[in-house]
Amino acid sequence: MTSAATLSTHHPETAAILAVAEDGLAGFHERPFARIAERAGLPEPLVIERIRQLLEAGVVRRVRQTLNTGSLAHGALVAWRVPADSLHQAFDTLFRDDPFSGHVVIRSTDSALPGAAFRLWTTLKVPQGYSLERHVELMARIIGAEAWRIMPARCLFALGVGHVRRRSLEPGARAESPAEPLEPRLTRLSPAEWQALAALKEPLEPAEIVSEPWRLRAERFGLTYGAFLAAVATLEARGLIARFSTFLEHVKELPTGERVTRYNALFHWAVEPGYELAAGAEVGRHHIITHAYWREAGPEFGNVNIMAVAHGTEKERLLAHKAAIDAHLAEAGIPVRYTTQFWGGRSEIKPSEILPSAYEAFCRERGIDPTTMREEA
Numbered sequence: 001m002t003s004a005a006t007l008s009t010h011h012p013e014t015a016a017i018l019a020v021a022e023d024g025l026a027g028f029h030e031r032p033f034a035r036i037a038e039r040a041g042l043p044e045p046l047v048i049e050r051i052r053q054l055l056e057a058g059v060v061r062r063v064r065q066t067l068n069t070g071s072l073a074h075g076a077l078v079a080w081r082v083p084a085d086s087l088h089q090a091f092d093t094l095f096r097d098d099p100f101s102g103h104v105v106i107r108s109t110d111s112a113l114p115g116a117a118f119r120l121w122t123t124l125k126v127p128q129g130y131s132l133e134r135h136v137e138l139m140a141r142i143i144g145a146e147a148w149r150i151m152p153a154r155c156l157f158a159l160g161v162g163h164v165r166r167r168s169l170e171p172g173a174r175a176e177s178p179a180e181p182l183e184p185r186l187t188r189l190s191p192a193e194w195q196a197l198a199a200l201k202e203p204l205e206p207a208e209i210v211s212e213p214w215r216l217r218a219e220r221f222g223l224t225y226g227a228f229l230a231a232v233a234t235l236e237a238r239g240l241i242a243r244f245s246t247f248l249e250h251v252k253e254l255p256t257g258e259r260v261t262r263y264n265a266l267f268h269w270a271v272e273p274g275y276e277l278a279a280g281a282e283v284g285r286h287h288i289i290t291h292a293y294w295r296e297a298g299p300e301f302g303n304v305n306i307m308a309v310a311h312g313t314e315k316e317r318l319l320a321h322k323a324a325i326d327a328h329l330a331e332a333g334i335p336v337r338y339t340t341q342f343w344g345g346r347s348e349i350k351p352s353e354i355l356p357s358a359y360e361a362f363c364r365e366r367g368i369d370p371t372t373m374r375e376e377a
Contacts, residue, residue, distance in 0.1 A: 014054070025245070027244075033213075059248065060248055064202070064351070067241060067354075068239060071185060072128070072354050073186075074130075074132040074186070076151055077121065077151045077295060081147040086143070100127075101139075106120060107119060107120075121266075127354055127356040132150065151297055155293065157181055172286070178285050262313045263318055265312075265344070268301065268302070270303050279336075282332050293307050294306060302340070
């Protein structure tokens with residue numbers, strides 16, 4: 001029987017596995033657990049057994065191949081202003097009933113800041129061919145939103161998780177060079193590529209945590225293994241494959257009684273126009289940052305244009321990281337007109353659905369003509 005100590009993220013073997021498996025395995029691998037084992041310095045059978053145990057125990061909430069979804073669907077961060085007495089109901093609706101909303105978070109601020117009334121935040125992906133704006137308007141009617149702000153990413157500078165390896169970071173720890181900006185550009189796929197992508201993107205079930213998981217997956221989706229690998233190679237060549245990831249349950253208390261993180265900070269900076277790329281690249285090079293974007297938040301949020309997310313177990317420690325980034329921006333000669341942070345409270349996370357066929361089904365299940373939700377040509 002697996003002990004709670006073995007499943008703890010502080011257990012030496014488990015920590016070594018997760019330090020690689022969270023976000024350290026870029027690209028597609030036919031035998032991902034062998035690669036994790038190699039980098040963690042552990043036998044592959046041990047890695048397979050431990051990850052399966054972590055998934056079954058709920059310490060790990062998801063094991064999956066991630067994709068560069070910014071190239072596969074229309075995406076944005078959405079801030080919603082809803083009446084206080086319906087805030088949690090709106091949260092539940094977006095998490096349970098909207099397959100295209102991913103991260104759903106109730107946020108707060110330390111004082112009455114611009115945008116403080118926008119308590120509900122979601123990431124959103126709307127499949128190709130359909131309108132992100134029309135989807136937001138639909139969900140706004142359903143949840144009774146009074147106002148909302150749609151913030152597509154103009155550029156991406158950091159995207160990862162790696163909570164275990166970030167636990168011991170010192171404020172100011174950063175890469176030797178600025179982060180490389182990535183501009184989202186929609187990529188069109190063939191029917192065969194969509195079929196392979198549909199097979200690839202679904203989280204692995206415990207029974208699929210085996211040495212060659214993709215053989216089982218191809219069979220499950222009615223594909224020959226050779227055809228599946230050929231299609232995946234095409235997707236990877238087109239820059240659509242991100243990494244193989246083991247996602248920790250980092251928001252809630254784990255079955256072991258520990259918490260991977262306690263605080264989720266969304267940092268905001270308003271930099272002078274023309275400095276967005278430079279500022280994002282300097283923010284994104286800091287190792288504490290899991291996500292960094294250039295988004296235009298508008299006057300509702302003090303015209304901030306650089307956003308970044310960091311997680312930690314101590315609020316003051318995260319503020320120290322933020323202060324180090326602020327000092328670095330000043331040293332780099334980047335003018336910052338305004339900066340603040342929003343704190344995450346109640347939170348749920350799931351992958352956003354990106355298949356166009358799923359959006360058509362979503363509409364028909366609700367009695368909506370899918371053609372009325374399509375994007376304009």
